[in-house]
Amino acid sequence: MKSSFGLRALGIIMAFLPTMATAEWNLNFTPSVTLLGEEIHAIHNLVMWIIVGISIVVFGAMFWSILKHRKSVGHKASNFHENTTIEIIWTVIPVVILIAMAFPATRLLLATRDSSASDMTIKATGYQWRWGYEYLDEGLKFYSTLATPRDQIDGGAEKEETYLLEVDNKVVVPVGKKVRILTTSNDVIHAWSVPGLAVKQDAIPGFIRDIAFKAETIGTYRGQCYELCGKEHGFMPIVVEVVSEEDYQTWMQAKLAESGAPSFDPDKEYAVAELVAAGEQVYNANCIACHQEGGLGMPPTFPAIKGGKIATGSMEGHLDIILNGSDKNPMMAAWGPILSDYDIAAVIAYQRNEINSSGDIIQPSEISAARAD
């Protein structure tokens, strides 16, 4: 009995070891690489010291009285119940402390909200559940989606160090430049925040807000969505890579070349197997969160694709809902702006031939034609 209990306890401890190995036991803010972030930490420290001071006085009096003025040590109760002088004193002192806090707080707030004279502007658009970025000066657009594999989330695989904080396309910015981020949203409210850069701004559908930061140190900084935006709220990270000016230019050129290239060869007739294989990747990256493994869905909010009316019905209807979203169910987003023609053709092939067995496919070139209509 005893040994089996011991073994079980050991087993439980072993099970926790992977998390213990990355033990951080953080007690304070993530170190900031912006000057404003450091100032925010400094004012936080100042407020904490004020609190320590007040605590010593208030809790000191409280515990002194708990120890000394108790019936069990024979203390007799006094009968005083007012003292105008002391009441004025303990109203005035907090006023003075608050005024002393308000000055640096006001100065810092004005500085953090100043997004003028920025060197570059990136628009960040919240989608359920990914971020879309647009470098306004260069016209570069891309989407940034969680890259942590599903099997790490479900516990099938060991979690990597950047678990849930890894994306397929990072935001890359040059070091020492003031970067202005415009935020907006395509559906519900999200919030764009990277603690290491000390920025947080809601992304609100129909409105554009802005925030700015200037990173002083090269490195990779990770953040998340901070406003509840539905089911996958915890799974839409933000990764900002701060690089040197040269590296930034190299990255930008490569990215522009990549985004200009067509996603498919218009002269090629794609085979079912090829599209299905590619479609599985697209499905796992974009559809599986709601429509689940094997297209089983979570009815009624997330209908099943397996045996579903749309995925077994007409090709036009299937393509329409993927390109334009659903009129009836606001949870089904329009994927036309997000996915390439090739990806849409692939995911349709996967849904119709792997999840279902309708047997038909649509060529990427036909998607381009459908978009043009």
Next chain:
Amino acid sequence: MEAVHDHSHDHHVPTGIMRYVTTTNHKDIGSMYLWFSFAMFLVGGVMALVIRAELFQPGLQVVEPEFFNQMTTLHGLIMVFGAIMPAFVGFANWQIPMMIGAPDMAFPRMNNWSFWLLPPAGILLMGSLLAPGGAGGVGWTMYAPLTIQQGMGMDMMIFAIHILGMSSIMGSINIITTILNMRAPGMTMMKMPLFVWTWLITAYLLVASMPVLAGAVTMTLTDRHFGTHFFNAAGGGDPVLYQHIFWFFGHPEVYIIAIPAFGVISEVIPTFSRKPLFGYPSMVYATASIAILSFLVWAHHMYTVGMPVEAQLYYMFATMLIAIPTGVKVFNWVATMWKGSMSFETPMLFAQGFLFLFTIGGFTGLVLAVTPIDIQLHDTYYVVAHFHYVMVAGALFAAFAGVYYWLPKWIGKMYDERLGKIHFWLSLIFFNITFFVQHFLGLAGMPRRIPDYALQFADWNMVSSIGAFGFGLSQVFFLYILLKAIRSGEKAPEQPWDGATTLEWTHLPTPAPYHSFETPPDLRN
């Protein structure tokens, strides 16, 4: 004559369940409020434990993200509207008439109706889990436009809030009328026990703020079903408008919960310090100023929506102002204890726990008042820690203090003092294990309302989950203490607390008779 009178009286009182369905007696209704809120507290607590079980380790183990969101939403709504608010209305029903020398509440039938609205609302809230698509997974704040995407469970939650709002407004009208009109001769406003004062102020807050919430959720309802676009930018509306309306209710709501708790503490501390409350008039003025300020600071909950920096400055200064009356209250309580003759029975222990932990909640409130810091901490676990210090260590501990304090008067039996003390220490220790570490998580940047998290947050989350289960079990132990007291508690002495000075202790026998103060006591000399 007397015997005949009694006989006919008994004849009209139904027994069994019908007694409670038809009762207009403030004591019966108070008890029902308290039991209802305790049942809801356990339901909301189980939901909290589902949340903490999922967050015990990184990865998705226990529930799906959608269900997780429904749990955070219902946990918040049930705890705020189902547990804490009805608990203090229960105290109000039991105590206000006895403390001001009134025979009952001013509108006994409406009192019955305000209570019996609660169970249907509770059923709608919990039943929304069974609706197609489940309950709304939108957080208790129910921000638009996420609410538009929800299933029928969202509509059930909206109707539940309507009903709860009606109940609160009726209860408040009853409380205001009772306090203003039914005080015994000689009980002037500035002689009322502070608990009565705090409820008078709270009732005004409720009457002023609940209709605002009803408006917000009604607009959500019409946006969902009737083609309006209040919160839809594409139709000329504004999603942020919802947040302004919600928090115009939401910030006073914080004080609706906290102020009656201040009232209970202001009764318990003087009793067990055997010394009158220090600074009674300043307590009244401080409470009233907190109530007024609470309507002027709402947007400090939404600094990241991108409001003009001038507005942020105004809300920062106004928010800092709240620290002044709140500080006055804490100083007054400490001054009440100072040079008293204190003893530490369970009610006093909980009052001391309240004082210590609520002050910490006030300190983190000061941190959050500084806008540049708040923006970093907005929607992180720091905020979760902060409001649980105020709601749990504040309101809930005060409610425990009140139950232990008044239980002898209510049932005429004593609770087990040793078990009560164990309950206090377990609650205190596990509360801090659960919530203190959440400050660290928030500072490190962990967002609220996520079912899974990055590995850097793993350690404190595990600690917090362990604390949460300990805290939950401690409250089951509280149920045992209550049942033990009711079934086999020792008979309470006429005056169990020698420091108590309010009317229910000085002018009524223990337990309080079913009908008290049929003729008001004369307090004019």
